[in-house]
Amino acid sequence: MITKEQWEEIERLLRGPFGRVKFKLNEQEIVLEKRFIKENVLIICVFIDGEMKQSMGWPGEDYDPTIEPIWNKRSRSVYSTKSKERLTKLYGKRRVKKEIKDLDKKIDWYEPFFKTFASMQRKYKKIEGLEFIDTVM
DSSP, X not given: OOOHHHHHHHHHHHHSSSOEEEEEETTEEEEEEEEEEETTEEEEEEEETTBOOGGGGSSXXXXXXXXXXXXXXXXXXXXXXXXXXXXXHHHOHHHHHHHOTTTTOEEEEXXXXXXXXXXXXXXXXXXXXXXXXXXXX
């Protein structure tokens, strides 16, 4: 269990432009590091045992279910709202459901980064067995 004081220390480091924090979960070392992805855009990257393979978060043969509590979950509809409305207008309500089976389908995937500290903290507070190791400047 991570204490309130430890969360404050983690927040102090990861809210700044640079920072690195180490956690441990089920014999895995998790490192959160603040990095630039574009000019003037910072994110918190998640490294598991020193590596970050984005293919582990996409459905397929490289998918690893152990990243689910650690990485950021994202989802997107196969069809945008505008496309759904256009197709419904073109075919009608009944026919569009019959012709296009995956009209309301969503695709879920996991990303090894968080855009804000608050989103990372909400997710990591729910993880049982997460141990805070140290902060590295």
